[in-house]
Amino acid sequence: MFLFKQKNTKKKQPKSSVLQPSSVVMEEIRHMETSQQQQETVRKICDIFGEDNDFTQRGFIVSNDIPANVFYLNSISDKETISKEIIKPLTESNLIIVEVEAAMERVCKNILFHADVKTETKLTRIVEGLLRGQTVLLVEGIKAAFLIDTYKGEKRSISQPETEQVIRGSREGFIENIQSNTALLRAKLPIPDLRVKSVTLGTLTQTNVAYCYIDGIVNEALVKDVEERLANIDVDRIIDAGYVEQFIQDNPRSPFPQVKSTERPDVVVGNLVEGRVSILVDGSPFALIVPATFAQFYQTSEDYNERFIMVSMVRIIRVFALLFSLIMPSLYVAILSYHPELIPTSFAVAITSGRAGVPFPAVIEVFLMEAAMEILREATVRMPKQVGGALSIVGVLVIGQAAVSAGFVSPITVVVIALTTIGSFATPAYNMAIGFRMMRFPLLIMTGLLGFYGLVLGLLFVNNHVLSLRSFGVPYFSPMAPLNVAGLKDTIIRAPLNWLLDRPEELHTRNKRRINPNDLGPSNALSPENIKQSRGGQKDNE
Structure with a gap:
């Protein structure tokens, strides 16, 4: 009744890195590119978004009577940024197109004030940029389109997690915005060794998924395994972290969870420092932590803040x-x-x-x-x-x-x-x-x-x-089975923090030691014996 068939552990070949088409429209325009004749590209973009009430096309004249167009989606783009940092600098510039490459470089470096500007010629990339809140700029005589990040999405404020409340500990919790969640981790781990890499999952939802780890601590084989399992996910939608969890766990038929989920940044940081990998999904306030053992599911972050x-x-x-x-x-x-x-x-x-x-x-x-x-x-x-x-x-x-x-x-x-x-x-x-x-x-x-x-x-x-x-x-039952005596210090009981010298043995981290035993122990600077010794044996009143 409880004997479930184990999942085949044979590794699959990862998918191709080429982005899969997300719809019939994307399939049709897969091989299309922008044209040096601006009207041709404008027509292609309008054919795709023309019936969408959220789609906006704005034509204007650059200096020297050069026509230009910007395209954006009203609901997810910042109109003020488009007006002040794109349209206004272009209309006030003195742009002369003699050489296309020189003109593109001048637009990017001397005219546009925005920090995130890139050029693109493939129509699929341009459409994807529009759908992600980017503004597309077309200038007559320049074949490539300029993609400027003007995304403005709504997000809730950072608050205490509802499912993992503590009496003593941080009150910060993840939200549905992956950039904000990454910022919370960066604030608690201000080191260059923290690696945050992203992939896009879901052929229709095109969900941004990031996996985080600390280079120099985590085992490289674990990182490669996470990358392969994420690459093998081929589904039309990824809406929440629970979707990813079900695809990457070893035995999906088991009633026991094999991936730990949490809303707390401090829990993620603690596991990253131990040598684990965390996975963040855009649109989900939960972070996934792998690998997970049975002992982790009855432990809380508050356990390390008390005696x-x-x-x-x-x-x-x-x-x-x-x-x-x-x-x-x-x-x-x-x-x-x-x-x-x-x-x-x-x-x-x-x-x-x-x-x-x-x-x-x-x-x-x-x-x-x-x-x-x-x-x-x-x-x-x-x-x-x-x-x-x-x-x-x-x-x-x-x-x-x-x-x-x-x-x-x-x-x-x-x-x-x-x-x-x-x-x-x-x-x-x-x-x-x-x-x-x-x-x-x-x-x-x-x-x-x-x-x-x-x-x-x-x-x-x-x-x-x-x-x-x-x-x-x-x-799953590490460090109790197979038995690791040193690992038992942080399972059913929690030993003093200065006893937890090494990272979990089952993770096979590259940097095993996390506490220097030579620096442990109080100095008792104000004890009567030390005070008397520092005064050369004199009495306090003298």
């Missing part, structure tokens, strides 16, 4: 809550249905009296309550925020109490399901928590059929599957 003793206790509680939420309903059914002799006598009387009149077996009762809780949870998430909180309270209190009063479920079952639900919320990563929640149902069915034997058999299947998983070649 190690407190953090270690909190991590143990998270792991206990994770296991409790997975096995508690099945364990309850196994004891109640197959092994009631394990229940203490005083407690058995309470359970028996509570179940008096319940028409369903224990497994059906728990299964229905689990299904009802998942429906309620899903409804709460999808409802508006003002209504969702009230719905959750009504669902838990009113419906639960009514079900007990009507005799459909026993009070102890409601308590077990409530504790299980609360335990599932202790997992910081939503995609990991939902995987464990869904696995409770097959475990419950196996326990209902076979009792304790079915529960143990199901857990063995789950354990076997987790141990077989890999994320970009890294064993």
Whole structure:
């Protein structure tokens, strides 16, 4: 049931670097180029965008009676920039076209004030530039078109992430703009070794995807693997980071996530410093981190801002809550249905009296309550925020109490399901928590059929599957399996920061050491012994 077929690890040949046509129009104009006769190029562009209300063509005269045209899309272009930095400098210039190359160089270097100007002759590139907010400039007598970046897109302000809130830590979160997200990483990693490379994915959406890593730390084989997996994505749309995650993970049939997603720049920076690769997708506030191991999904950025003793206790509680939420309903059914002799006598009387009149077996009762809780949870998430909180309270209190009063479920079952639900919320990563929640149902069915034997058999299947998983070649249960004693310092517990001398061994980084052990330890400059020694043994009052 939990033994999923592993994905074929044989590497595919990467796609050609030539941009694939994104539509029928792009296919038709693939081999077309601009003409030195401006009207011919104007006609081609107008044939493509002429029926679009968002498309604007503006003709004007450059000095010496040279006609020119600019093309742009109103919704994504900055009109003020077009007027002040393109049209005005050209109309006030003294442009004379004698040699085409010299005229192009003068327009780029002496006339246009904009920082991002390039020339292009292929019509496909010109159309793509228009669709990305660039302004196209055509000047009579010059074959090439000038592409000026005048993009002006709407974006929300940087705020605290909704899904990863912390008490002590940064309040910055990623937004849907990839340039802003890259800037957040640059601000926290102001080093030239930070590499940000981009690719375009989605033949229709043409989504900008960037992958980031620190050169000199990350293993080069990991970077090449990420590049190949991104190059092998051949789909018409990439709308969110979740699309990319499903294409690059090793085993898409597994209920466990093999790619970590986060909204926090500090989490990305911490993983980049450890030697991982991060992937940003334009239009998504989530960043992907590869490779990912099981331990990462119950850790938070706040774990490194607090004292190690407190953090270690909190991590143990998270792991206990994770296991409790997975096995508690099945364990309850196994004891109640197959092994009631394990229940203490005083407690058995309470359970028996509570179940008096319940028409369903224990497994059906728990299964229905689990299904009802998942429906309620899903409804709460999808409802508006003002209504969702009230719905959750009504669902838990009113419906639960009514079900007990009507005799459909026993009070102890409601308590077990409530504790299980609360335990599932202790997992910081939503995609990991939902995987464990869904696995409770097959475990419950196996326990209902076979009792304790079915529960143990199901857990063995789950354990076997987790141990077989890999994320970009890294064993999913590293550093616990295969065992790496040094790596255990930052798994279920978190050792003091000055003990975490090396980067994770499973990442095989080029620069393994991250703390200089010679610089560790306090100097105790103001201790009485040091003060007395610095004064030559004299008394304080002297």
